Amino acid sequence: MSRRVVVASNNAGKLREFSALLAPLGWQPLAQGELGVSEAEEPWPTFLENALAKARNACAATGLPALADDSGISVPLLGGAPGVLSARYAGEPRSDARNNEKLIASVAARARAESDWDAFYVAVLVFMRSVDDPLPIIAQGIWRGRLVAAPAGEGGFGYDPHFLLPELGLTAAQLPAEQKNRLSHRAQALTTLVAALGGV
Numbered sequence: 001m002s003r004r005v006v007v008a009s010n011n012a013g014k015l016r017e018f019s020a021l022l023a024p025l026g027w028q029p030l031a032q033g034e035l036g037v038s039e040a041e042e043p044w045p046t047f048l049e050n051a052l053a054k055a056r057n058a059c060a061a062t063g064l065p066a067l068a069d070d071s072g073i074s075v076p077l078l079g080g081a082p083g084v085l086s087a088r089y090a091g092e093p094r095s096d097a098r099n100n101e102k103l104i105a106s107v108a109a110r111a112r113a114e115s116d117w118d119a120f121y122v123a124v125l126v127f128m129r130s131v132d133d134p135l136p137i138i139a140q141g142i143w144r145g146r147l148v149a150a151p152a153g154e155g156g157f158g159y160d161p162h163f164l165l166p167e168l169g170l171t172a173a174q175l176p177a178e179q180k181n182r183l184s185h186r187a188q189a190l191t192t193l194v195a196a197l198g199g200v
């Protein structure tokens with residue numbers, strides 16, 4: 001039996017990863033853009049609230065269960081920035097290239113020690129069965145790494161070319177997709193979410 005679920009995202013990189021992650025679970029992911037769902041506002045200060053807003057928006061528009069992801073990269077040296085503002089870090093129009101440039105310049109201007117380049121990805125996932133679901137399933141994942149000034153790799157999306165996994169010696173953009181999908185914040189959160197969902 002396949003479970004139809006609207007993936008409440010317009011990010012092509014996330015949609016690609018969710019397709020790969022959900023297929024083996026027997027879920028049938030439908031991109032919200034293909035169903036005419038308009039983009040949700042995400043003005044909140046927490047990943048959780050933004051993910052809830054996205055999931056509820058997709059449920060309301062489609063009448064189907066929805067899975068939303070609000071995610072970002074956090075740098076302790078920068079007080080946790082860009083965090084929930086990761087997608088808009090360098091302002092409008094949104095651009096991964098300009099976001100990466102701003103992030104690396106901000107860290108390089110302040111960094112004194114190697115550990116100042118530490119960073120982690122965060123993903124909060126929300127699964128809602130319907131727009132009035134009183135008990136959405138919520139899960140989070142964290143993936144620790146270190147920023148590198150020189151981008152490397154063609155895979156992934158967003159900040160991946162600058163996100164090094166020190167123990168692998170590769171950036172997230174250099175990992176084969178299957179490996180990123182075993183290790184990432186998004187993959188960890190999805191594993192937790194599916195376990196919490198149980199047979200519901």
Ligand SMILES: O=c1nc[nH]c2c1ncn2[C@H]1C[C@H](O)[C@@H](COP(=O)(O)OP(=O)(O)OP(=O)(O)O)O1
Nearest residue numbers: 009010011069070071072073086087157158159160
């Ligand atoms: O695995 C990742 N690899 C690289 N970058 C990543 C990753 N995961 C999140 N990120 C970055 C991209 C974006 O700058 C922000 C997410 O922002 P976020 O609002 O959740 O997504 P979005 O606006 O791109 O699409 P949408 O809201 O339609 O799902 O964090």
Ligand SMILES: [Mg+2]
Nearest residue numbers: 011042070087
């Ligand atoms: Mg967004």
